[in-house]
Amino acid sequence: MTAADLLVAVLWIGLTLYALFGGADFGGGLWDLLAGRPERGAAQRELIEHSIGPVWEANHVWLIFVITLFWTGFPGAFASFAATLYIPLTLAALGIIARGSAFAFRKVTAEFRQRRLFGAAFASSSVVTPFFLGTTLGAVASFRVPADLARGDVLGSWWNPTSVLTGVLAVLSTAYLAAVFLTDDARRAGAPELIAVFRRRALGSGLLLGVCTLIGLPVLQVDAPHLFAGLLGPALPVVVVSVVFGVLSLGLLAARRYRLVRVTAALAVTAVLWAWGAAQYPVMLPGLTVPAAATEPRVLHLVLWVLLVGAVLLVPSLLWLYALFQRERR
Amino acid sequence: MQLLGSLLAEAATPGDMAAARTQMAFSLGWHIILACFGVGMPGLTVFAEWRALRTGDPAYGSLARTWARAMGVLFAVGAVSGTILSFEMGLLWPGMMGRFGDVIGLPFTLEGFAFFIEAIFLGIYLYAWDRLPPRVHVLTGLPVVLAGVASAFFVVTANAWMNQPRGFDLVDGRVVGIRPWEAMFNPATPPQTVHMIVAAFMVAGFGMAAVYAVGMLRGKRDRHHRLGFLLPFTAAAVLAPVQVVVGDWAAHFLADYQPIKLAAIEGLEHTTAAAPLSLGGLQLGGQLRYAVEIPNALSLLAHWDPNAVVIGLDRAPAGLRPPVNVVHLSFQLMVALGFAFVLLGAWLAVVWWRRRELPGTRWFLVAAAAAGPGAVLAMEAGWVVTEVGRQPWIVYDVLLTREAVNPKPGLLAGLVILLAVYAVLTVASVYVLRRLARLGPVRAPQEEEPG
Numbered sequence: 139m140t141a142a143d144l145l146v147a148v149l150w151i152g153l154t155l156y157a158l159f160g161g162a163d164f165g166g167g168l169w170d171l172l173a174g175r176p177e178r179g180a181a182q183r184e185l186i187e188h189s190i191g192p193v194w195e196a197n198h199v200w201l202i203f204v205i206t207l208f209w210t211g212f213p214g215a216f217a218s219f220a221a222t223l224y225i226p227l228t229l230a231a232l233g234i235i236a237r238g239s240a241f242a243f244r245k246v247t248a249e250f251r252q253r254r255l256f257g258a259a260f261a262s263s264s265v266v267t268p269f270f271l272g273t274t275l276g277a278v279a280s281f282r283v284p285a286d287l288a289r290g291d292v293l294g295s296w297w298n299p300t301s302v303l304t305g306v307l308a309v310l311s312t313a314y315l316a317a318v319f320l321t322d323d324a325r326r327a328g329a330p331e332l333i334a335v336f337r338r339r340a341l342g343s344g345l346l347l348g349v350c351t352l353i354g355l356p357v358l359q360v361d362a363p364h365l366f367a368g369l370l371g372p373a374l375p376v377v378v379v380s381v382v383f384g385v386l387s388l389g390l391l392a393a394r395r396y397r398l399v400r401v402t403a404a405l406a407v408t409a410v411l412w413a414w415g416a417a418q419y420p421v422m423l424p425g426l427t428v429p430a431a432a433t434e435p436r437v438l439h440l441v442l443w444v445l446l447v448g449a450v451l452l453v454p455s456l457l458w459l460y461a462l463f464q465r466e467r468r
Numbered sequence: 469m470q471l472l473g474s475l476l477a478e479a480a481t482p483g484d485m486a487a488a489r490t491q492m493a494f495s496l497g498w499h500i501i502l503a504c505f506g507v508g509m510p511g512l513t514v515f516a517e518w519r520a521l522r523t524g525d526p527a528y529g530s531l532a533r534t535w536a537r538a539m540g541v542l543f544a545v546g547a548v549s550g551t552i553l554s555f556e557m558g559l560l561w562p563g564m565m566g567r568f569g570d571v572i573g574l575p576f577t578l579e580g581f582a583f584f585i586e587a588i589f590l591g592i593y594l595y596a597w598d599r600l601p602p603r604v605h606v607l608t609g610l611p612v613v614l615a616g617v618a619s620a621f622f623v624v625t626a627n628a629w630m631n632q633p634r635g636f637d638l639v640d641g642r643v644v645g646i647r648p649w650e651a652m653f654n655p656a657t658p659p660q661t662v663h664m665i666v667a668a669f670m671v672a673g674f675g676m677a678a679v680y681a682v683g684m685l686r687g688k689r690d691r692h693h694r695l696g697f698l699l700p701f702t703a704a705a706v707l708a709p710v711q712v713v714v715g716d717w718a719a720h721f722l723a724d725y726q727p728i729k730l731a732a733i734e735g736l737e738h739t740t741a742a743a744p745l746s747l748g749g750l751q752l753g754g755q756l757r758y759a760v761e762i763p764n765a766l767s768l769l770a771h772w773d774p775n776a777v778v779i780g781l782d783r784a785p786a787g788l789r790p791p792v793n794v795v796h797l798s799f800q801l802m803v804a805l806g807f808a809f810v811l812l813g814a815w816l817a818v819v820w821w822r823r824r825e826l827p828g829t830r831w832f833l834v835a836a837a838a839a840g841p842g843a844v845l846a847m848e849a850g851w852v853v854t855e856v857g858r859q860p861w862i863v864y865d866v867l868l869t870r871e872a873v874n875p876k877p878g879l880l881a882g883l884v885i886l887l888a889v890y891a892v893l894t895v896a897s898v899y900v901l902r903r904l905a906r907l908g909p910v911r912a913p914q915e916e917e918p919g
Contacts, residue, residue: 191595192591192592192594192595192596193591195543195544195547195587195590195591196584196587196588196591198547198548198551198587199580199583199584199587201551202550202551202554202580202583203580203584205554205555205558206554206573206576206577206579206580207573207577207580209557209558209565209569209570209573209576210569210570210573210574210576210577211570211573213565213566213567213568213569213570213573214566216558216565216566216569217558217562217563217565217566217567217569218562218566219558220555220557220558220559220562220565220874221558221559221562221874221875221876222876224559224874224876224878224879224882225878225882227555227558227559228555228559228882228885228886230555231551231552231555231556232552232885232886232889234548234551234552235548235549235551235552235889235893236889236893237548238544238545238547238548239544239545239548239549239893239896239897240896241544242540242541242544242545243541243896243897243900245540246537246540246541246900246903246904247900247903256896287562287563287566287874287875288875290876292876292877292878433569433570433573433646434570434644434645434646436646436647436648437570437573437574437646437648440574440648440649441573441574441577444574444577444578444581445577448577448578448580448581451581451585452581452584452585452588455584455585455588455589455611456584456588458588458592459588459591459592462592462596462599462600463591463595463596
């Protein structure tokens with residue numbers, strides 16, 4: 139395994155963690171949007187706010203981590219990616235601003251009308267942002283980002299069947315993960331009626347996610363044949379893992395094993411991302427492989443060492459953060 | 469030869485290029501205000517909490533909690549408004565990131581970790597006030613303070629690199645032999661990072677003090693307001709003279725390393741021995757007019773020698789000179805405000821030394837209230853100087869801004885949408901912060917939910 143491969147793996151780990159943790163925070167916003175009238179949805183919204191409040195900023199950093207590692211390790215590919223996908227990335231960035239600010243504003247506001255206004259901004263941007271981020275992944279997966287930054291199609295690169303599919307899958311994944319996590323959070327908070335609500339939503343969004351993924355396969359076969367071939371070729375074991383954990387998660391939800399399903403649902407989503415990575419590897423952009431896109435070994439080695447040292451600081455801090463707020467307060 | 473090639477290169481459409489520059493300037497200028505509070509505010513908050521622990525004085529405790537509540541909002545908006553900047557590096561300037569992303573990647577990777585630590589411990593600091601023993605809680609604030617300063621340092625090293633690109637070789641236009649540490653610790657790094665970090669503490673200090681100055685002007689003269697004013701104001705006022713010295717260091721640096729930027733700052737057309745210092749004035753028809761000139765002062769300030777030769781704009785080809793007026797006037801504004809802050813701090817120091825009391829006149833509080841927005845203005849003016857003064861280069865002497873811009877159409881539309889979003893964001897931020905200020909001190913625990 140070369141240093142470039144290692145860096146791609148770290149990038150993918152970062153992307154996965156953002157999809158899982160940042161994704162669940164966005165999904166919380168989606169359920170906030172669908173929680174119903176203010177009186178009826180108050181308990182749900184409170185649980186969502188309580189769950190994502192202390193952690194969303196730390197979870198959000200994974201995105202920055204991925205972006206900066208991308209340009210550090212693979213500057214040319216990053217430039218093509220950003221220049222071509224200028225529109226969805228701008229919209230996603232604005233969505234990120236709206237989501238974070240509105241969430242923070244709502245938390246310190248007491249008046250009903252303002253809370254509702256900030257809540258609406260928070261919730262709707264929580265849906266829009268993962269969609270646009272998802273379309274950019276679809277653009278890369280369907281080879282619509284050329285390795286030359288001047289040649290990309292600013293519209294067609296992300297507005298096409300594969301990109302729309304990945305955008306929808308991204309939104310559904312956030313919804314599903316959030317519902318699964320919130321069901322368990324509701325259990326810990328000892329709120330049976332909230333458990334029922336989010337369990338129903340986890341089952342519904344999980345099924346919908348599964349159905350959309352199945353519908354997506356023929357779309358990929360037509361629109362991104364190389365990806366389809368890769369998913370059924372080298373990536374097939376990972377695809378199988380994803381399907382197994384997806385079905386298992388639905389079973390565990392039905393059996394009310396909420397703690398365990400946190401893990402299996404996360405693994406199912408993780409496997410989808412890694413299946414894509416395995417299907418596309420070693421091609422980064424059409425005609426550009428990972429080793430060709432990578433910067434000089436000296437930079438790669440230095441960055442990998444920095445990542446290792448940084449992880450020693452980061453991992454215990456993150457674990458403490460999660461442990462502190464997952465633990466019941468006595 | 470390379471220069472000529474650059475000049476002849478096909479330029480991106482001027483409208484899109486202007487849009488890209490405006491968008492970058494606007495979103496950076498907006499974010500940096502929040503970033504200053506993110507760097508400066510945790511230190512003051514942790515200090516207040518520590519005093520509360522040491523003295524048992526509840527006024528300190530309620531100040532710490534009040535500031536923490538505002539910090540939660542400011543940090544959230546700062547974090548997300550900073551995210552778009554990392555996007556924009558690629559969206560707007562792919563020509564720079566594609567060639568040099570790896571050269572300046574190291575500080576951004578380090579910054580990623582600093583930001584992580586900051587966000588994690590801020591989450592703990594804000595939300596675990598009642599879950600942790602008081603002594604542990606105050607300690608969780610320290611990583612926030614350190615990581616905030618470290619973040620500022622790392623990001624500014626990347627900007628310093630754009631002024632003094634180092635740590636790579638150009639072979640036939642290709643970037644090779646990358647040396648990331650050398651790129652990060654370039655000659656502009658020491659003066660620029662120190663100048664910015666001190667500025668961040670001044671913006672946060674004067675900004676926080678201004679809130680209480682306004683409150684005292686409205687007749688709220690209780691202990692909470694007096695302490696809330698004095699603590700941040702003193703911190704910022706102590707730094708004001710330090711910043712004058714640091715700023716002088718930064719100007720000396722320019723004289724040696726970026727003389728064309730200094731020439732734009734001073735409006736100096738021609739390379740001159742025994743150059744005078746020009747106060748005010750406007751460049752009209754290639755000449756600085758209506759300025760008050762102090763003989764020999766520029767040579768003295770730039771080179772410690774009243775007869776030294778100071779390089780003028782004429783040393784750069786006509787197409788490679790920065791615009792003079794905006795750089796010159798921004799610099800003068802920044803320096804004038806900087807000295808005003810020193811005087812304001814001295815005013816308080818003298819009165820306090822003689823009477824252990826705030827100056828009795830309302831005008832002191834009016835000036836202190838104005839110092840909040842004034843510090844922001846000075847900091848923004850400083851950024852205009854360093855960024856516009858580097859033009860037309862995005863990477864000084866290596867890459868022109870117009871070669872780096874995204875060649876795609878439609879950047880102007882993106883700018884319009886962004887400005888609309890930021891207009892709403894600005895109104896909402898000001899509204900929420902004003903409401904928080906009017907809510908008064910927090911005495912109840914930070915978390916509202918039932919335990």
